[in-house]
Amino acid sequence: MQALVEHIPYARFLGIEVDRKGNEITTVMPFRESLIGNTMLPAIHGGAIGAMLEITSVIQLLFDTACERLPKTVDISVDYLRSGRPVDTFGRAIVTRQGRRVANVRAEIWQEEKARPIAASHGHFLLTPA
Amino acid sequence: MSDNPALSMMPPHGQAIGIEFLRQEGQKIIVRVPYADHLVGDPDTGVIHGGVITATLDNASGWAIRCHRDFAEGLSMATLDIRIDYMRPAEPHVELLVEAECVKMTRNVAFVRAVAHEGDTSDPVATSVASFMMGTPNAPRE
Numbered sequence: 001m002q003a004l005v006e007h008i009p010y011a012r013f014l015g016i017e018v019d020r021k022g023n024e025i026t027t028v029m030p031f032r033e034s035l036i037g038n039t040m041l042p043a044i045h046g047g048a049i050g051a052m053l054e055i056t057s058v059i060q061l062l063f064d065t066a067c068e069r070l071p072k073t074v075d076i077s078v079d080y081l082r083s084g085r086p087v088d089t090f091g092r093a094i095v096t097r098q099g100r101r102v103a104n105v106r107a108e109i110w111q112e113e114k115a116r117p118i119a120a121s122h123g124h125f126l127l128t129p130a
Numbered sequence: 131m132s133d134n135p136a137l138s139m140m141p142p143h144g145q146a147i148g149i150e151f152l153r154q155e156g157q158k159i160i161v162r163v164p165y166a167d168h169l170v171g172d173p174d175t176g177v178i179h180g181g182v183i184t185a186t187l188d189n190a191s192g193w194a195i196r197c198h199r200d201f202a203e204g205l206s207m208a209t210l211d212i213r214i215d216y217m218r219p220a221e222p223h224v225e226l227l228v229e230a231e232c233v234k235m236t237r238n239v240a241f242v243r244a245v246a247h248e249g250d251t252s253d254p255v256a257t258s259v260a261s262f263m264m265g266t267p268n269a270p271r272e
Contacts (some may be wrong), residue, residue, distance in 0.1 A: 001203070005142075007173060008170070008171055008172070008173070009167060009169070009170040009171075009173060010168065010169055010171050010179035010181055010182060011171075012180070014166040016189070021186070023191075033142055034142050034143060034146035035143050035145070035146075035227070036141055037141040037142075038188075038270065039141060040206075040268045041268065041269070044143075045143035045144070045188070046209040047143060047182075047185020047186065047188045048143050048181075048185060049131040050181060050184035050185065051179065051180070051181020051184055051185060052180070052234070054180050054181055054184065055181065070171070070172050072216070073180045074215070074216060075213065076180070076212065076213075076214055076217045077212075077214075078184075078211060078212050078213075079211045080208065080209045080211065082185070087236070105133060
């Protein structure tokens, strides 16, 4: 799984890592200066947060399904719940439904406390069969 | 170029992606993202990652609010939500353009629509609908 993220240049650029414990997958985005979107607060850029939710969803999909190619994002809807502080961010996703061609995935990311997510998403992904 | 000084301020993540402010046309703003290797999402095809499009749509949407006639200088904002439809893969090695327009501004919330394309808005790569909370705190929490 880690090799897979390193295979995606943009995921590497964001510094996303994958932590797998048994069948549970957590994505980690260690804080770095280039993630800042608001220098006043400071806060992580909404785009980096959206990207992390999308990557977390795709990684979970690849783990759960037998697709060989990367699933294609059809749409993603992101709720920003709290501002992303300049610390490490963690993510989890659940495939809520997997059809033959499309899958629905929900994802959530948090920082210090898992119970206080900073953003949540639901998206649809096109599966390319293995 | 716009004479709005807020538009020349590119956040570090915007700089890291390479987002550039192009111009303002009325209330619409146009930004560009030059193609770059570190933005690729699928190394087999060279297509840029959806996250890059997300970040650019989000950034451009925020700027579009600053160009709205009712925008009060110095007012801060925070993205409440953004919904993005990815309509087709971006063409590898081609710069991406994003046009964003704040369609409605109220005291508390601003509504923004944006489209990512490669020169022809009728053939979009992605579109987004976002809402922003206006007048959010813009100082570090204690």
